[in-house]
């Protein structure tokens with residue numbers, strides 16, 4: 001552990017200031033092999049993401065994966081890259097600004113910033129900036145509705161790493177998950193209904209979540225259960241029966257067994273069974289990204305159609321949908337309780353305290 005870094009001197013009488021740190025996964029800076037190499041090296045070196053003995057893994061990662069995958073992944077990113085950059089970053093930035101606006105309209109005086117677990121803006125650098133701006137309370141909101149060790153816990157690790165090197169810590173709070181939050185489920189249902197009103201109701205709704213190694217379930221990770229619960233609650237909201245929907249897991253990485261059923265083989269199977277029209281939604285992704293726009297909306301679509309399916313609809317993530325943003329604002333508002341952000345009694349009281357202290361010639 002390195003010693004605390006030099007920080008701005010303590011300012012007497014400063015009022016509490018609250019910040020919300022909205023943390024997403026991160027994404028490469030450009031759709032190029034070099035940028036992908038940097039991004040994947042950081043991402044896949046995280047022991048929360050790949051849980052195999054370090055020495056063996058570093059050998060495989062640097063000896064094989066980082067020689068092959070960057071070029072392949074760069075080609076995929078190039079298919080979804082926008083003029084403003086990676087979709088994940090564009091949406092995360094927009095969501096942070098919208099959340100700031102909504103909380104402001106509700107009378108909360110808070111600063112909302114986003115940070116990325118891998119790549120930029122880094123969590124530690126963003127926390128440093130917030131402290132320099134005077135933040136004394138930070139609520140950390142990982143952009144993952146379902147908790148997993150690989151995602152949510154890894155954000156907490158990064159905040160903890162920053163805390164280990166920081167002298168004057170802000171008060172810290174963390175939101176672990178919101179997989180069964182009523183407003184989140186209702187926002188997903190609104191998205192689905194709107195899509196059906198415009199594009200027609202499918203024979204089957206596939207809810208595709210990012211996968212995880214199957215062994216993480218036996219090791220106590222709640223991710224699988226939380227995905228299934230989100231799926232059940234969404235189906236309930238939509239009035240679906242068990243025949244109308246399916247929960248699947250996508251984005252398998254490596255050779256090990258991951259959570260099943262896998263998304264693409266399931267789409268192939270149901271097309272062969274005669275399902276003609278399928279709609280796919282990815283409720284575990286708070287914003288569209290490579291895994292939804294390329295793997296599902298392009299790759300999985302081709303798989304389904306080639307297997308005999310006739311119609312494939314991809315239902316976008318919540319992104320900047322008003323109901324989804326309101327759900328995030330409600331969630332953060334609940335977690336802000338006890339941190340007075342709506343009025344400034346502390347500021348007024350502190351000013352009075354300071355004036356009285358100064359009159360006495362005291363500093364404290």
Ligand SMILES: C=CC1=C(C)c2cc3[nH]c(cc4nc(cc5[nH]c(cc1n2)c(C)c5CCC(=O)O)C(CCC(=O)O)=C4C)c(C)c3C=C
Nearest residue numbers: 025026027028049073088148150210212253284289290291
């Ligand atoms: C939504 C939750 C996510 C979980 C759980 C998750 C676990 C997980 N991911 C990998 C490996 C990769 N994931 C990649 C991209 C990616 N993953 C998520 C989310 C979760 N991952 C998102 C939102 C994205 C997209 C990022 C973007 O820039 O758009 C990638 C990189 C892309 C590629 O090269 O394929 C890898 C690799 C593992 C191993 C894992 C659990 C152990």
Ligand SMILES: [Fe+2]
Nearest residue numbers: 025210251291
């Ligand atoms: Fe992933």
Ligand SMILES: [Fe+2]
Nearest residue numbers: 224225226228
């Ligand atoms: Fe379970």
